[in-house]
Amino acid sequence: MIDVLSTKNLLLLTIDCLGADKFWNLPSGGLDCLHRLETLGVTFRRAFATTSSTTPSIASILTGEYPFVHGIQSTRGWSLSPRVIPLAEYLKTIGYKTYAYASGPLREETRLNRGFDEFVYVEPLHRIGMFRWGLQLSRMRRNTALLWKFLETHVAIGGPWFQWIHLLDLHDRWRKHRRRVTYASEYEHALEDLDKKLSKLFGYIDFDHTIVVVCGDHGHFVRALDHRRMPNIPYREAHGFHVYDVLTRVPLLMINRGVLPEGANVDHCVQTIDVLPTLLGMLHVPPDHPLPGIDLVSALPQSSRDATAAHGRQLYLQACGSILKSPENYLHGIRNEFWKYCEPMGSSPGRGPELYRLADDPEEQHNVYEDYREVAAEMREAMAKCLGRNGSGVCHEA
Numbered sequence: 001m002i003d004v005l006s007t008k009n010l011l012l013l014t015i016d017c018l019g020a021d022k023f024w025n026l027p028s029g030g031l032d033c034l035h036r037l038e039t040l041g042v043t044f045r046r047a048f049a050t051t052s053s054t055t056p057s058i059a060s061i062l063t064g065e066y067p068f069v070h071g072i073q074s075t076r077g078w079s080l081s082p083r084v085i086p087l088a089e090y091l092k093t094i095g096y097k098t099y100a101y102a103s104g105p106l107r108e109e110t111r112l113n114r115g116f117d118e119f120v121y122v123e124p125l126h127r128i129g130m131f132r133w134g135l136q137l138s139r140m141r142r143n144t145a146l147l148w149k150f151l152e153t154h155v156a157i158g159g160p161w162f163q164w165i166h167l168l169d170l171h172d173r174w175r176k177h178r179r180r181v182t183y184a185s186e187y188e189h190a191l192e193d194l195d196k197k198l199s200k201l202f203g204y205i206d207f208d209h210t211i212v213v214v215c216g217d218h219g220h221f222v223r224a225l226d227h228r229r230m231p232n233i234p235y236r237e238a239h240g241f242h243v244y245d246v247l248t249r250v251p252l253l254m255i256n257r258g259v260l261p262e263g264a265n266v267d268h269c270v271q272t273i274d275v276l277p278t279l280l281g282m283l284h285v286p287p288d289h290p291l292p293g294i295d296l297v298s299a300l301p302q303s304s305r306d307a308t309a310a311h312g313r314q315l316y317l318q319a320c321g322s323i324l325k326s327p328e329n330y331l332h333g334i335r336n337e338f339w340k341y342c343e344p345m346g347s348s349p350g351r352g353p354e355l356y357r358l359a360d361d362p363e364e365q366h367n368v369y370e371d372y373r374e375v376a377a378e379m380r381e382a383m384a385k386c387l388g389r390n391g392s393g394v395c396h397e398a
Contacts, residue, residue, distance in 0.1 A: 019219025240321015
């Protein structure tokens with residue numbers, strides 16, 4: 001590695017509700033900007049969030065820790081533990097200017113603003129329907145103008161800088177016209193419009209001198225697009241209620257010209273807790289303690305480094321969304337290349353252990369717990385080891 005790496009800027013873009021299935025399989029296509037980014041760096045095609053809810057998932061990205069370590073156990077009402085070190089604090093120690101643009105539940109009381117010189121919070125608009133359309137549209141335009149000003153100001157200041165931008169566009173739905181759109185769902189419309197917005201956003205970025213990471217915070221179930229059986233969910237759209245792949249698998253793209261290959265794909269299972277150790281490795285910043293994630297450079301094709309850390313991993317997952325109403329209803333589980341096991345975290349009535357054989361049942365429709373109790377016991381033991389080591393070390397096959 002050359003010394004100039006330590007002076008590169010860093011842009012971390014997290015997109016609320018951007019699941020991998022929608023990213024790669026949107027019926028209408030049309031994600032020109034996002035797919036163009038894939039040609040500029042490495043695409044991790046089997047990346048998983050730690051949870052299916054925004055606040056704990058973002059905390060895992062920024063700290064490299066699981067929720068039971070970083071302290072944010074649900075969407076609202078929790079704050080970052082003082083015992084963890086977020087990415088912005090690491091970067092400030094080596095002279096970075098740090099800025100954040102956030103929305104949704106990511107308010108200052110979560111303490112996710114730690115380490116940022118400037119933390120801009122934008123009030124969410126939520127879904128913009130037929131009523132009060134003009135008022136909400138004007139607010140959306142105001143928030144977008146604030147984003148452009150945020151980028152222009154901090155890019156002009158000069159680096160090295162770290163900017164974290166969290167976009168809520170797939171939550172804050174809006175219509176260009178009062179009439180209803182003809183898309184399969186409002187989600188699809190919002191995603192295509194977000195892609196156009198990102199074309200302008202990345203126009204501010206010098207890719208030769210900026211490390212770029214793009215990541216979804218969690219997936220999102222959309223009945224109009226998914227066509228899967230979800231009998232216990234009465235909503236047209238939802239997330240945070242389970243650890244299904246549709247809710248936890250996310251796109252993860254990394255661009256670092258001169259260091260990472262361009263147009264490369266990685267098919268191993270990785271997790272968003274790997275983002276922080278990977279960035280620290282690129283910037284030659286040692287973590288102050290062992291982290292549960294890995295430096296993803298080891299997972300790259302034809303890497304000269306030991307690639308064994310990318311194989312045989314057990315990924316801890318948690319469902320702790322506000323949609324579940326109470327911690328008694330939370331779920332947690334563990335996933336590897338072939339199996340997923342999950343169980344209630346509390347005494348939720350009517351729920352028991354679940355085991356899915358992913359090769360035969362990628363949509364997780366058939367609970368085979370009773371047929372493979374030995375596999376379930378091994379998975380449960382692996383999950384207990386992950387929980388027991390309190391975030392220190394990588395979970396491998398039991």
